[in-house]
Amino acid sequence: MSERPMTSRSGAIRFHDAGIVYPNGVVGMKDLDLEIQPGEFVVIVGSSGAGKSTLLRAINGLNTLTSGRVEINGEALNTGSTRQLRRVRKNIGMIFQDFRLVKRLSVMSNVLIGRLAHVPAWRSMLGLWPREDREIAADALKRVGITDKAWVKASQLSGGQQQRVGIARALAQQPAIILADEPVASLDPVTTHQIMRDLVRINRELGITTLVNLHFLDLAREYGDRIIGLRFGELVYDGSARTVTDEDFRDIYGRDLTADDVVEDEAVEGGEGGGE
Amino acid sequence: MIPARPSPNWPLWIGVVGFLAAMTVWSAYGIGFSASELACNIAGGTRLLEESWPPDFGFLPRLAGPMMETVYIAIIGTVVGGILAIPVAVLAARNLTPNRPTWFVDRNFMNILRTLPDLFWAMLFATAVGFGPVAGALALTVFTVAVISKLYSESLESIDMGLPEAIRAAGGNWLQMIQFGALPQAMQQYVSYALYAFELNIRASVVLGLVGAGGIGMILETQRANFEYERVTMIILAVxxxxxxxxxxxESIRKRLT
Structure with missing residues (x-):
């Protein structure tokens, strides 16, 4: 198949003095200053409720800042224009812990949902997808290695396969940025490593800026380039995955580390080279 | 050891039963019900039954046309009403409606539709387009919207909002969010409600015929007016x-859905 470019734009993200206070008074983000360069692979860690999801969801406007600003490729979000919001979201793929597929539709139909914002609305709603968009979707499926499942109903796939469909759907957007919100939290250890390797490979091959929320520290260390630590909505760590220490993790989590903070890793199958 | 069984709340039970009995007696008095009159007049009922038997099977061939008309009326009402019920249900679902005023208006619209009986709609449309099957089909269309929209909007309110959010995150607009994120999740319920509405519509279209909205009910009414009771029995059997x-x-389709 042709080597079409899967992304067109560079994905730079910049938070400036950003904050989110939820209507119930909970602080989701506090005085955040953060800059992410195009093509970076960033892992965000922190205990639950630390604001990891809030951070990701602020980037595509699912959460709105209550103070400060966030810029995607230099363009400020939160202007209140739904049209602008949709244009920005078009270039940001999102992957979810619970996959969020249309279970009764085929894998192909699910991946085509990534093309919704790229074709005229009536075409998508009548299922009259242009040939070019079908090819982009097929290409995305190929990149996650489940081309043979294209016409299978999404509900019939295993968890790992469903998450691959989720990744393919994000890829079909030809995004500049991919946001993965706990993408492996409902998967077994073997599948977890496969999905993480997929995400890293796609980041390397296509240069898509990738942000991944994780709560397993060994995964963060193994797959991240840059690690960002959050605690109570505040940035408490920002550094390389190669130099991060257990001491740093203790500071991020505000407690001692336990066995629950790592994926059990003895059972990696077939020596497929699970990182170094 | 099981603890001793607590004694039932006798005052409550006596109160409830007493209340229901009192209401029934009071209502019977209100409509002038009298057991002795019923006993005296029951003979008239038996004479009617005797005249109605045996059913006039020779009349059966002439029922095919009106019977099909009844089915046509029910089909049109179910299909058109079933489609119109979708937007009504979506706008009345709190989690999907675009804004509160829309929700409020649509919800009240839905409630008004449901409050007015199908006979009212039949008479309204009979006045508008004349007596006949078209009026019946229009009445059942409205009736179907009323039946399905309420049930369906409640199903839509209980869907998982994660998928609609994912459609939004991919840059989808409101309509796309509804089509790809919300409707598929309540698809089974929708089909089930539509079949249920079809059953109701078959029965309703018989009744609507009595007020002149076409179908088998209309022929039932003419035969009754002519005291052709053996034919009436035949019609009732056919229905x-x-x-x-x-x-x-x-029922068998609905069972297979789940």
Whole structure:
């Protein structure tokens, strides 16, 4: 198949003095200053409720800042224009812990949902997808290695396969940025490593800026380039995955580390080279 | 050891039963019900039954046309009403409606539709387009919207909002969010409600015929007015069989859905 470019734009993200206070008074983000360069692979860690999801969801406007600003490729979000919001979201793929597929539709139909914002609305709603968009979707499926499942109903796939469909759907957007919100939290250890390797490979091959929320520290260390630590909505760590220490993790989590903070890793199958 | 069984709340039970009995007696008095009169007049009822038997099977061939008309009316009402019910249900679902005023208006619209009986709509449309099957089909269309929209909007309110959010995150607009994120999740319920509405519509279209909205009900009314009771029995038998067959089919489809 042709080597079409899967992304067109560079994905730079910049938070400036950003904050989110939820209507119930909970602080989701506090005085955040953060800059992410195009093509970076960033892992965000922190205990639950630390604001990891809030951070990701602020980037595509699912959460709105209550103070400060966030810029995607230099363009400020939160202007209140739904049209602008949709244009920005078009270039940001999102992957979810619970996959969020249309279970009764085929894998192909699910991946085509990534093309919704790229074709005229009536075409998508009548299922009259242009040939070019079908090819982009097929290409995305190929990149996650489940081309043979294209016409299978999404509900019939295993968890790992469903998450691959989720990744393919994000890829079909030809995004500049991919946001993965706990993408492996409902998967077994073997599948977890496969999905993480997929995400890293796609980041390397296509240069898509990738942000991944994780709560397993060994995964963060193994797959991240840059690690960002959050605690109570505040940035408490920002550094390389190669130099991060257990001491740093203790500071991020505000407690001692336990066995629950790592994926059990003895059972990696077939020596497929699970990182170094 | 099981603890001793707590004694039932006798005052409550006596109160409830007493209340229901009092209400029934009071209502019977209100409509002038008298057991002795019923006993005296029951003979008239038996004479009617005698005149109605045996059913006039020779009349059966002439029922095919009106019976099909009844089915046509029910089909049009179910299909058109079923489609119109979708937007009504979506706008009345709190989690999907675009804004509160829309929700409020649509919800009240839905409630008004449901409050007015199908006979009212039949008479309204009979006045508008004349007596006949078209008025019946229009009345059942409205009736179907009323039946399905309420049930369906409640199903839509209980869907998982994660998928609609994912559609939004991919840059989808409101309509796309509804089509790809919300409707598929309540698809089974929708089909089930539509089949249920079809069963109701078959029965309702018989009744609507009595007020001149076409179909088998209309012929039932003319034969009754002419004291052709053996034919009336035949019509009732035919309706019974048709309704049973349709409900059986619909029921088996609905079972297979789940």
């Amino acid at each position: 019974l069989v048709a309704v049973l067959i349709i409900e059986e089919i619909s």
